[in-house]
Amino acid sequence: MKRLQRRGFLAGLAGMIALPATWSTGVVAQQLRSVEPLLLALTNGVPVRKGRVTLDLPQLADNGNAVLLKVSVESPMSATHHVKSIHLISNRNPVAEMANFYLGPRTGRAQIATRVRLAGSQTVTAVAVLSDGSFWMDSAPIVVTLSSCLDES
Amino acid sequence: MIRRIAVWFVAATLAASGIAASGQERRIALEDLRSGIAFSSREIRAMQEDDFANPGMLWVEKGAKLWSAGARSCASCHREAEKSMKGVATRYPAIDHGSGRLFNLADRIMHCRSERQGAPALRHESDELLSLTAFVSHQSRGMPVGVSIEGPARPHFEAGRDFFYRRIGQVNIACAHCHDANWGKILFAETISQGHPNAFPIYRTQWQAAGSMERRLRACLSGIRAEMLPYGAPEYRDLELYLAWRAQGLPIEAPGVRR
Amino acid sequence: MTARIQLIPPRPKRGEIIEIRVLIQHNMETGYRTDAVGGVIPRNCINVFSCRYNGAEVFRAELSPGISANPFLQFYTVAETSGELELSWMDDQGRQDSERARIVVSE
Numbered sequence: 001m002k003r004l005q006r007r008g009f010l011a012g013l014a015g016m017i018a019l020p021a022t023w024s025t026g027v028v029a030q031q032l033r034s035v036e037p038l039l040l041a042l043t044n045g046v047p048v049r050k051g052r053v054t055l056d057l058p059q060l061a062d063n064g065n066a067v068l069l070k071v072s073v074e075s076p077m078s079a080t081h082h083v084k085s086i087h088l089i090s091n092r093n094p095v096a097e098m099a100n101f102y103l104g105p106r107t108g109r110a111q112i113a114t115r116v117r118l119a120g121s122q123t124v125t126a127v128a129v130l131s132d133g134s135f136w137m138d139s140a141p142i143v144v145t146l147s148s149c150l151d152e153s
Numbered sequence: 154m155i156r157r158i159a160v161w162f163v164a165a166t167l168a169a170s171g172i173a174a175s176g177q178e179r180r181i182a183l184e185d186l187r188s189g190i191a192f193s194s195r196e197i198r199a200m201q202e203d204d205f206a207n208p209g210m211l212w213v214e215k216g217a218k219l220w221s222a223g224a225r226s227c228a229s230c231h232r233e234a235e236k237s238m239k240g241v242a243t244r245y246p247a248i249d250h251g252s253g254r255l256f257n258l259a260d261r262i263m264h265c266r267s268e269r270q271g272a273p274a275l276r277h278e279s280d281e282l283l284s285l286t287a288f289v290s291h292q293s294r295g296m297p298v299g300v301s302i303e304g305p306a307r308p309h310f311e312a313g314r315d316f317f318y319r320r321i322g323q324v325n326i327a328c329a330h331c332h333d334a335n336w337g338k339i340l341f342a343e344t345i346s347q348g349h350p351n352a353f354p355i356y357r358t359q360w361q362a363a364g365s366m367e368r369r370l371r372a373c374l375s376g377i378r379a380e381m382l383p384y385g386a387p388e389y390r391d392l393e394l395y396l397a398w399r400a401q402g403l404p405i406e407a408p409g410v411r412r
Numbered sequence: 413m414t415a416r417i418q419l420i421p422p423r424p425k426r427g428e429i430i431e432i433r434v435l436i437q438h439n440m441e442t443g444y445r446t447d448a449v450g451g452v453i454p455r456n457c458i459n460v461f462s463c464r465y466n467g468a469e470v471f472r473a474e475l476s477p478g479i480s481a482n483p484f485l486q487f488y489t490v491a492e493t494s495g496e497l498e499l500s501w502m503d504d505q506g507r508q509d510s511e512r513a514r515i516v517v518s519e
Contacts, residue, residue: 058196062343062412065358066208066480068196090478094444098478106470106490108429113486117442117478145342147412149376151359153368205418208482211437215414361439361481 032091035125042087043135048127053086053138055126064118064144071126073110073136077103083110085129092122118144179399180333181347188403189346189411192337197358201410209287209356209408212280212363216288219281225270227285234292242293242405246394248305255309255390259286259365277384283363287354290407297404298351300397313395316388322379328392343412349400350393352409359412366393413437415511417499423516424491432463432471433486434499434511442477456504458483465515466495491517 039048056070073083082105088098101112110128118124125139190198201207221228231237245258256264259277262285266272275282302310317328331340332348339345353366360368367389371381382388414437424430436458443455455477463471470489494517500510 058194060194062194062197063359065361066200068199070486088478093478094442095476095478098476100474101487102472103487104470106465106468106492107488108490109488111486111488112473113484115480115484117440117480147359148341148343149373151372152375153360153364153371153381205416205433206435206484208435208484211414211416211435211482214416215437218414356482 031120032122033096035089035091035096038089038096039125039127039135039137042127042129046133046135048135048137050137052136053126053128055124055138055140057124057140057142059142061118061142061144063147064120066115067118067142067144068113069116069124070113071111071128071138073128075110075130077105077107077110079105080131082107082131083128084131086110086112087127087129088116089125089127090118090122091125093117093119098124118142120144180329181336181399183402186349186400186403187347188349188351188406190352190406190409192344192346193411197410197412200356201352201406207356207408207410209354209363209410212284212287212354212356213291213408215280216284216286216291219285220288223270223272225272227265227270230269234288238289238292240293240296242290242407243296243299244301246300246309246390246397248309253305255306255387255394257366257390257393258289259367260390262286262289278365278368283354283365286365287363287408290354290405293405294407295404297402298397298400299402300394302394302398306394309391309394310398312388313391313393316392317395317399322374322377324377324379326377328373348396349403350396351400351403352406352411354407355409355411357411363408366396413507413509415499415509417497417511417513419497419513419515423518426491426493426517426519428491429488430491430515431486431488432497432499433484435482435484436501436509437482438503440475440477440479440481440483444477458501458503461485461499461501463487463489464498464500465489466493467498491515493517 052074054072058067061067071086073086075081075083077083083103085103086101090096090098098116099114103110121143123139123141125137127135127137129135190201204210220226220234242258245261246255249256249264259282262282263275267274320327328348331345336345336347350366353369354363356363367384370389370392374381416435418433420431438458440458441453441456443452445453447453457477457479458475461473461475462469471487473485475483495515497513497515498510500508502508
């Protein structure tokens with residue numbers, strides 16, 4: 001009798017679990033875009049170099065609705081040498097250009113933080129546009145899990 | 154013969170960790186109580202601990218404005234909430250002596266609004282009600298939960314306890330199956346908490362908004378494919394009283410942040 | 413809209429870098445959700461945010477549905493003279509709002 005109860009409990013749990021439709025890496029790969037076209041459009045074809053930018057993102061997010069993200073760029077932020085803008089790009093969200101931040105010589109420190117929405121496991125890229133016309137980037141992968149239980153409240 | 158012994162052994166083990174409850178025995182001893190924040194990620198903990206960036210504080214701030222708004226405002230009777238509301242959230246749910254009904258804190262606020270302030274009724278789970286509930290609960294932050302289950306509250310406590318141990322829904326499990334028997338274990342990608350109400354109202358990242366304990370109970374019901382009772386159902390109040398008793402001593406965390 | 417502003421440090425010295433944090437109550441409707449009868453809930457996000465220090469813009473952000481509900485932003489500026497920080501924003505429905513913070517700068 002108790003054994004049946006326990007089996008019923010486990011079977012019930014299996015029925016309750018919402019399995020993601022993206023177990024296989026092949027399917028996930030199809031949902032990830034290349035960010036190359038967007039980067040080239042941003043820089044007018046000038047190549048973006050990896051470096052000077054640090055993108056802080058957790059490795060794992062519970063549900064992707066409110067993930068704290070920080071971008072900092074090495075720069076003296078002087079009148080002659082400063083970061084003009086920072087761009088956040090997603091390779092999976094329906095809107096690839098997540099946000100653009102515009103800084104200047106009065107900024108002091110080239111650093112921004114915000115909370116972002118991530119539509120599933122992906123790689124986020126941060127691009128910095130400098131006053132000398134150069135482009136720098138960093139990217140960070142993140143795994144976004146799903147809730148164990150459906151919430152229709 | 155061997156199989157019968159094995160079945161008996163399994164049954165006995167399961168009975169020992171069994172789900173049936175009687176009287177006032179605590180499945181989780183007071184010293185083993187842990188708030189849901191202990192089962193949350195580092196990021197969620199950081200969000201809750203940041204008094205400025207905790208999104209629930211937007212509701213607390215709005216509640217502070219509503220507290221003093223209008224001719225017959227809350228403040229006109231209760232003055233400064235920091236003093237008058239201190240400790241109030243720790244005592245709810247509680248019996249309203251006027252009507253004899255079991256009130257949670259939101260019910261008390263709604264009652265005051267219509268009966269004493271002559272203001273239009275606040276809807277369940279409305280932005281205004283959540284703001285006022287968050288603001289009032291916040292005044293008890295850090296104080297231990299301590300509800301009464303004596304006298305007229307007793308039958309409500311027992312009804313809530315029975316609900317906690319009753320199998321419901323298509324999944325056919327009771328609250329106790331997850332929150333008494335399997336807290337701390339991982340379900341899919343989440344660690345199961347002990348199911349305490351001490352942090353409410355919370356900002357739930359899944360809702361992308363603040364919400365009440367009642368909403369969270371509805372979410373649980375939908376998760377096990379049970380019928381979501383409507384807001385205001387007495388079953389929620391009874392269960393909230395049982396949960397508050399079960400969480401005795403845990404600190405109020407309003408506004409909590411959860412996934 | 414309820415909005416909160418925090419300055420760190422709250423009373424900076426001239427030339428000191430100030431951290432500005434802002435939290436705005438807005439549900440940042442993505443435009444991808446559907447209602448109970450299957451209709452699409454239209455997009456309504458804060459799409460532009462600006463910080464002016466004594467009238468001069470020192471920070472601007474363009475946001476999208478990729479920014480969380482109840483948007484949180486953290487950025488920096490250099491303390492110059494005492495005065496006012498005006499943080500303003502607009503959403504897709506054209507609703508504008510702003511919040512001001514006094515800034516007291518010591519020498």
